[in-house]
Amino acid sequence: MKSFVYHQPKTVADAVRLLSQRDTMAIAGGQDLLGAMKDGLFEPGHVVNLKSLPGLRExxxxxxxxxxxxxxxxxxxxxxxxxxxxxxxxxxxxxxxxxxxxxxxxxxxxxxxQRPRCWYFRDPHVHCLKKGGDQCYAARGDNRYHAIISPGPCYIxxxxxxxxxxxxxxxxxxxxxxxxxxxxxxxxxxxxxxxxxxxxxxxxxxxxxxxxxxxKPPAGTRSTYVKVREKDSFDWALVAAAVVLQIQGGVCRRASVVLGGVAPIPYESAEAAKSLVGKTVNVQTAAAAGSAAVAKATPLEMNAYKVPMAEAVVKRAVLAAAGVTG
Ligand SMILES: Cc1cc2nc3c(=O)[nH]c(=O)nc-3n(C[C@H](O)[C@H](O)[C@H](O)COP(=O)(O)OP(=O)(O)OC[C@H]3O[C@@H](n4cnc5c(N)ncnc54)[C@H](O)[C@@H]3O)c2cc1C
Missing domain, CATH: 3.30.465.10 (Uridine Diphospho-n-acetylenolpyruvylglucosamine Reductase; domain 3)
Structure with missing residues (x-):
């Protein structure tokens, strides 16, 4: 790892002043940043420790x-x-x-x-679009873990x-x-x-x-997070879904469905949420929410498997949040 100057500011004002200088990065727990620095992905000259700041731990x-x-x-x-x-x-x-x-x-x-886990981005020897290069190697390369919903030109x-x-x-x-x-x-x-x-x-x-x-969630709110990963010991999501439902009198009054692992940002599916509102949650309505969630999916060459997976994850999360056994 390239050597760097380590700063331990005592106030937020000092931290942001230091961080506005060139060649400087913030570190908190370091669980993402230190690995990326050891791999040579980032080589900041200055690192600002946020953990020395008071009042941000409660x-x-x-x-x-x-x-x-x-x-x-x-x-x-x-x-x-x-x-x-x-x-x-x-x-x-x-x-x-x-x-x-x-x-x-x-x-x-x-x-x-934390920064994306795309293997092209993480490889310090690959100069991809995100690092100022001229192409996204995932677009035509090994894109099995990449986005199924992205406007491009990058598919993290x-x-x-x-x-x-x-x-x-x-x-x-x-x-x-x-x-x-x-x-x-x-x-x-x-x-x-x-x-x-x-x-x-x-x-x-x-x-x-x-x-x-x-x-504060309104009365009657129930929620769950369902994550599918390749390795159960520890791994990032292949596909995940956070589902928050407000259920009153057996009917879904409000719904929020947000997917992970499918897009360059957490992907909120207004279509899936809309499909649930005003309905009783059951196997059919949960499956309809799953289908609605992937309606805009345009998978790459190697990741079409994520479409039915996302559909199933949303269905499973909706049923679990509502406490319905499917
Ligand atoms: C083996 C392994 C498995 C992992 N698995 C998962 C997983 O399954 N799911 C998952 O979500 N994550 C996973 N992570 C990623 C990550 O380490 C954790 O999510 C962790 O929460 C990162 O927090 P940190 O405080 O250590 O971040 P750091 O490494 O300190 O910082 C990460 C980035 O965020 C910036 N940063 C930190 N705090 C702030 C702040 N307050 N304001 C602005 N910028 C900030 C830093 O500059 C840096 O770029 C995994 C990491 C490893 C090493």
Whole structure:
């Protein structure tokens, strides 16, 4: 690994000032960044440790929902009793990440901002589009793990498990910079490659996530996160779905269906949600939601298997969230 200068700021203001300098990267748990630095994918001259910042490690319950500091670990999210009870999909998503050791160190901010696992992007010797090259090697290469829903020109899938769950709950992120703070809906945080080829989100140099706010779910809300992976010990999702349903009198009043592993950003299917609202959840309506979720899929040469897989994952998640045995 190339040597670098390590900074331990004591305030958010100092951290964002340092991060607005060239050749500087933020590190939280380091579970994504350190591996990428060891592999030579990134070689920053300066690394700014966010873990030295105060006030970003708490989960607070308010009358309007949850405030989760960016440095809260995935284990803390997975084990939090209120998150497990009222935001089940988020607890399950956090619990599905990697291994206990990685979850003990990895943070929610790092989980949202981790870089894609595309093997062309991760290979320091491959100069792909995302790294300023002239082509996406996945478009015609080995694309078995890539996107089935992408406007192009890049076909990564977003790697975060927590992002689909947070998006399904309508979370917002607070972003700090030298200019102050701003709060944006998570759905506006992530960006498709036709809008932002080199990054996956709206963060600019000198900006960090400080907090995630999750609104209190209305009465009758139930949720789950279903993830299919190649290796059950630890792995990123081939396909995953976060489903949040509000069910009253046996009828679905509100629904949110967000898929992971299928697109360059967590993919919210308005069609799947719409297909459920006003209906009783049963095997037929859950299957219809699965079909609606993949209606826009245009698989690449080697990943058509993800289409029926996504259909089945959404169906399974809808039934599980509603507590219906299929
Ligand atoms: C073997 C292995 C398996 C994994 N499996 C999964 C998996 O199944 N699912 C999954 O979702 N992830 C997985 N991960 C990815 C990742 O390590 C974890 O998700 C973890 O949450 C990353 O958090 P971190 O704090 O360690 O991030 P870091 O490595 O510290 O940072 C990751 C990136 O985010 C940026 N960053 C960190 N915090 C902030 C912030 N507050 N504001 C702005 N930018 C920030 C950093 O600059 C860096 O670019 C896996 C990693 C490994 C090594």
């Amino acid at each position: 989960i607070r319950e308010t009358s309007s929902g949850l405030q989760i500091g960016a440095l809260v670990t995935l284990t803390e999210i997975a084990e939090h009793p209120v998150i497990r009870r009222d935001y089940t999909a988020l607890a399950e998503a956090a619990e599905s990440v990697a291994t206990p050791q990685i979850r003990n160190v990895g943070t929610i901010g790092g989980n949202l901002c 899938v977003h790697p975060s498990d927590c992002a689909p769950a947070l998006l399904a709950f309508g979370a917002r992120v607070t972003i700090a910079s030298a200019k102050g703070t701003r709060t944006v809906a998570l759905k506006d945080f992530f960006q498709m490659p036709d809008k932002n080829l080199k990054g996956e989100n709206i963060l600019q140099a000198g900006e960090i996530i400080t907090q995630i706010t999750v609104p």
